Amino acid sequence: xxxxxxxxxxxxxxxxxxxxxxxxxxxxxxxxxxxxxxxxxxxxxxxxxxxxxxxxxxxxxxxxxxxxxxxxxxxxxxxxxxxxxxxxxxxxxxxxxxxxxxxxxxxxxxxxxxxxxxxxxxxxxxxxxxxxxxxxxxxxxxxxxxxxxxxxxxxxxxxxxxxxxxxxxxxxxxxxxxxxxxxxxxxxxxxxxxxxxxxxxxxxxxxxxxxxxxxxxxxxxxxxxxxxxxxxxxxxxxxxxxxxxxxxxxxxxxxxxx
Numbered sequence: 022x023x024x025x026x027x028x029x030x031x032x033x034x035x036x037x038x039x040x041x042x043x044x045x046x047x048x049x050x051x052x053x054x055x056x057x058x059x060x061x062x063x064x065x066x067x068x069x070x071x072x073x074x075x076x077x078x079x080x081x082x083x084x085x086x087x088x089x090x091x092x093x094x095x096x097x098x099x100x101x102x103x104x105x106x107x108x109x110x111x112x113x114x115x116x117x118x119x120x121x122x123x124x125x126x127x128x129x130x131x132x133x134x135x136x137x138x139x140x141x142x143x144x145x146x147x148x149x150x151x152x153x154x155x156x157x158x159x160x161x162x163x164x165x166x167x168x169x170x171x172x173x174x175x176x177x178x179x180x181x182x183x184x185x186x187x188x189x190x191x192x193x194x195x196x197x198x199x200x201x202x203x204x205x206x207x208x209x210x211x212x213x214x215x216x217x218x219x220x221x222x223x224x225x226x227x228x229x230x231x232x233x234x235x236x237x238x239x240x241x242x243x244x245x246x247x248x249x250x251x252x253x254x255x256x257x258x259x260x261x262x263x264x265x266x267x268x269x270x271x272x273x274x275x276x277x278x279x
Contacts (some may be wrong), residue, residue, distance in 0.1 A: 022037060022058075022100050022193045022194075022195045022196060023036055023037065023038040023193070023194055023195075023269075024038070024050075024054045024126060024158065024160075024192060024195065025037075025038050025047060025072055025075055025191070025192040026035070026059065026072075026073045026074065026075050026076065026077075026094075026115075026195045027047050027065075027070040027071060027072060028047075028070060028071040028073055029049070029065050029069070029070045029097070031069075032191060034049050034050070034061075034174075035050050035052075035053060035054045036048055036049050036050060036051060036065075036070070036172070036177065037054075037058065037060075038067065038129070038192060040067075040201040043068075043278060044061060045064065045066070045067040045068075046066055046067060046190060047064065047065050047066075047067050047070050048060055048063075048064045049061045049062075049063040049064065049065075053240075053241075054193075055140055055141035055157060055240050055241070056141055058133070059069065059150050066222045069239045070071055070228070071117070072115060072116045072117070072191050072192065073115040073190075074113050074114060074115035074116075074118075074137055074138065074188075074189045074190060075115070075138075075160055075189060075190055075191070075192050075193045076160075076189065076193065076241045077110065077113065077241070077245065078107055078110055078113065078138075078239075078240075078241050078242045078243040079110060079239050079241070079242055080109075080236075080242055080243075080245045081103065081106075081107065081108040081109075081112070081113065081187055081242075081244075081245060082105055082106075082107060082222065082232050082236070082238070082243070082245070083106050083108055083164055083177075083181070083243045083244075083245040083247075084103045084104060084105055084109070084228055084244075084245065084246055084247045085100070085104040085105075085106060085127070085177070085220050085247065086098075086099060086100055086104055086222075086247065087103065087104075087222050087223055087228075087246060087247025087248075088097070088216060088220055088221060088222065088247055088248065088249045088250065089220070089222060090216070090220070090249060090250035091169070091247070091248055091251075091252065093250070094250045094251075095252075099222055100222070102231065103223050103227075103228050103231045105232060105235065105256070106176075106177040106178070107178070107182075108164070108181050108182065108186065108236070108245075109182050109183055109189045110180055111136050111184055112183065112184060112185065112186040112187035112218065112243070113187045113188075113189055113243075114185050114187065114188050114189070114223075114273070115189065115190050115191075115275065116188070116190035116191040116271050116273070117272065117278045118185070118188065118273060118274060119185060119273065119274055119275070120163075120165055120185050120186070120188065120255065120261070120273050120274070120275045120276070121183070121184065121185045121276055121277070121278045121279070122257055122275060122276070122277050122278055123167060123183050123253070123278050124278050125170070126167035126168075126169055126170050126180075127169055128167065128169040128254060129165060129166070129167050129168070129239070129254065129260050129275075130165070130166050130168050130170040130252045130253055130255060131163055131206050131209045131213065131214070131252060131253065131255055131263075132162070132164035132165065132166055132168075132206075132210065132214075132247055132248035132252050133161075133162075133163060133202060133205060133206035133214045133249070133263040133264075133265075134161075134162045134164050134204065134245045134247060134248050134263070134268050135159060135161070135162070135199055135218055135225065135245075135246045135265050135268075136159060136160045136161065136162035136189060136243050136244065136245050136246070137155045137156055137159060137225050137228070137229060137243065137244040137245075137246065138158050138159065138160060138193050138241065138242075138243055139155055139156065139157060139229070139238045139239065139240060139241065139244070140154075140155055140156060140157030140158075140240060140243045141157070142154075142155065142240070143155065143238050143239050143240055143242075144229055144230075144232070144233040144237070144238040144267075145237040145238070146234060147179055147229070147230050147233045147234075148230055149226050149227050149230045150224060150226075150251055151230070152227070152229040152230040152233065153226050154227045154236070155229055155233070156225070156229065157193065157195065157196065157240075158194055158195035158196075158197055158241040159193065159194050159197045159265070159268055160189055160190060160191075160192065160193050160194065160241070160243075160265075160268060160269075160271075161189070161190060161191070161263045161264065161265045161268055161269060161270070161271040162187065162188065162189050162263065162271070163187070163188040163206075163247050163261065163263045163271065163273065164181065164183070164186075164187065164245055164248060164254070165183075165186040165187065165188070166180055166181055166186070166252075167179070167180040167181075167183065167186075168180070168252075177205055188263070188273045189243065189271070191269045191270065191271055192267075192268075193270060194217055194268045194269070197265075197267045197268050198267055199218050199225060199265075199267070200218065200219060200224075201217055201219040202217065202218045202265055202266045202267055202268075203215070203216070203217055203218060203264070203265070203266040204216045204217065204218060204248075204249055204263075204264075204265055204266075205263070205265075206251065206261065206262070206263050206264075207261070207262045207264075208253070208255065208259050208260070208261050208262075209259050209260055210211075213251050213252075213253050214248065214249050214250065214251035214252065215249070215251065216248075216249025216250065216251075217233065217249075217276050218246070218265075220249065221247060222247075225244070225246050228238075228244060228246055229244055232244060234271060256275065256276045257275055257276055257277045258274075258275065258276075259274070260272055260273070260274050260275070261273055261274075261275060
């Protein structure tokens, strides 16, 4: 099931996306999507609504260096445990929204990632098996990073935390198979990153379990699972697209900061 958060002629709501192509529709649901889905009966053609960030998390928890090839390309060792850090909720934007390059950085880069969305009961103190039941679904993410600031600061908060540095979308796929899913990044149609989730050092359920031992994950929180090799620079005027097989494609244009 594809669940989106949409802006429509009468406001904003969650919706289940039905069909493909020109005939696709968005069927509005009551409230949030984490409990039993209840339809309001209102439907719109998908072309008549705007897709927003599919969820507004209280926090975005990320994992660094979770693909050995990416760790190697930046000259880092593979961590023995998941290397976690946070992106603020204010960094989240949706499909089609603008990634703004901060004036204080000369090296902003893309990082294509599979994102995990936490479900109704959250996650606290779970083992890997229990963590499977805490996952509501999956979406695409771009862990935009000011690489020069990351190197300068050592810790990741400023480099990863600028407004617009966490595009999410285009929707949440609740039935995705992510054990061996292609993760791709294209910039202006040129393939920059091409990897598979099977090459993760720590799989998504192990990551959720690990994070849940540190902090409580609330319903709608998002966990980013790392990026494959091929990270590279973003320039104003470019369009960056992140695709995860079985989920969809998230595209954003890059512009200078105001």
